[in-house]
Amino acid sequence: MSENTAEKVRSIETPEGTFTIRLALDDLGEIYPGMIRYTVEASRGAETVYTYAVNSYEVPPGSLIDARQAAEIVFSRLAHDVASRPERYARPRVFxxxxxxxxxxxxxxxxxxPRRFGNSARIASWCDEEAARAGLSSRVFFLQEMDIRACIGCYTCYNYGYCPVDDDMPPIIRALESASVLVVCTPVYTGTVPSGLKAVIDRCQWLHAREKVLEREVHARGLLVAVAGRRGAEPFVCVTRVVGMFMENLGIRPAAPVLAGNLDRIRDVETIAGLRDTVQAAVRALLAPRDEG
Ligand SMILES: Cc1cc2nc3c(=O)[nH]c(=O)nc-3n(C[C@H](O)[C@H](O)[C@H](O)COP(=O)(O)O)c2cc1C
Known part of the structure; x- marks a missing residue:
């Protein structure tokens, strides 16, 4: 986390000991222009027992109070609460x-x-098979079977490195954080990725925040394998851009995508000569140890 500057400090003597309430400012302008995070902490000795954070991107235009004012209010209320019932702050409260x-x-x-046994699912199984052949563990996330909600744009992931939306996203975040290879298998839907995958992509802002705020680096290399109904390169223009931006945002280095079109006529990826080999060779190239220098 970046070094913060203490804006206000108050010491409070209580029967439970001496507490310090601190309001600190972090300039997160390197992540997003003008982003400032205010953190209010209560500590007892060296132990932090309560933390509240708010950042300037959380507050929508036209709000009655800005992030700094919200932090000031929390500072005052926390000071009052610690003084009036210090026993509640005798142990850390983790949120x-x-x-x-x-x-x-x-x-x-x-x-x-969304098709459990469609072309993308078939391609995912080829990738899974290739990982197993290389002696590596792999996991296919069937996104349509998971409860993944859309990003709510609250920006609170930049406060603590955690997302407040309670759904099936945590295993995906955890897996991406430690994976060496990410493969995205997707059909083209109305020029881009299906909404379920888009939700995951947007929610990976959480991972971006973890990288920036908690310095958890993602080291994966990435591959997109996309299928489309229409023939030619045009159906893939947006999908390659969207998935490319997703990977770039997380620091994942993408390999050249594998794109298979004309499926409205061909119907089944299994019948496309050489596609399975092409996909598996692309995965294999990413699995090979590489000189990172
Ligand atoms: C809602 C929807 C939108 C689609 N939009 C496009 C499109 O914009 N361009 C295209 O070439 N194919 C489009 N397709 C066709 C799919 O990309 C194609 O059928 C693909 O093979 C489906 O992959 P899957 O079997 O993995 O689901 C669309 C299909 C659906 C159901």
Missing amino acids: TRPLPGSGTPDVVILQGS
Whole structure:
């Protein structure tokens, strides 16, 4: 986390000991222009027992109070609360939900089609098979079977590195954080990715925040495999851009995408000569150890 500047400090003597209430400012302008985070903390000795954070991007235009005013209000109320019932602050109060701890795969495959047995799912199984052949663990996330809600644009992930939306996203975030390879398998829907995959892509802003705020780096290399009904390059223009931006945002280095069109006529990817080999060779190239220098 960046070094912060203490704006206000108040010391409070109580029967439970001496508490310090601190309001600090972090300039997060390197993440987004003008982003400032205010953190209000109560500590007892060296131990932080309560934390509240708010940033300037959370506050929509026209709000009655800005982030700084919100932090000032919390500072005053917290000082009052600590003085009047210090026993509540004798132990740390943790508000974040931990991510799943272990069992993360080497290869993460995001299967973006709502069709459980469609072309993208078939391609995902080829990628899974290739990872297994290389002796690596892999996991296909069938996004349509998961409860993933749309990003609400609250920006609170930039406060603590956690997202407040309570759904099935945590295992995906945890897996991407430690994966060495990410494969996105998706059909083209109205020129871009299906809405379920788009929701995951947007919610990965949380991972971007973890990288920036908690300095959790993502080291994966990425591959897009997309299918489309129409023939030619045109159906893929937007999907390659969207998935490219997604990877770029997270610092994932993308390989050249594998794109298979004309499926309105061909129907089944299994019948496209050489496609399975092409996909598996692309995955294999990412699995190979590489000189990182
Ligand atoms: C709602 C919807 C929108 C689609 N939009 C496009 C499109 O814009 N361009 C295109 O070439 N194909 C489009 N398709 C066709 C799919 O990309 C194609 O059928 C693909 O093979 C489906 O992959 P899947 O079997 O993995 O679901 C669309 C299909 C659906 C159901």
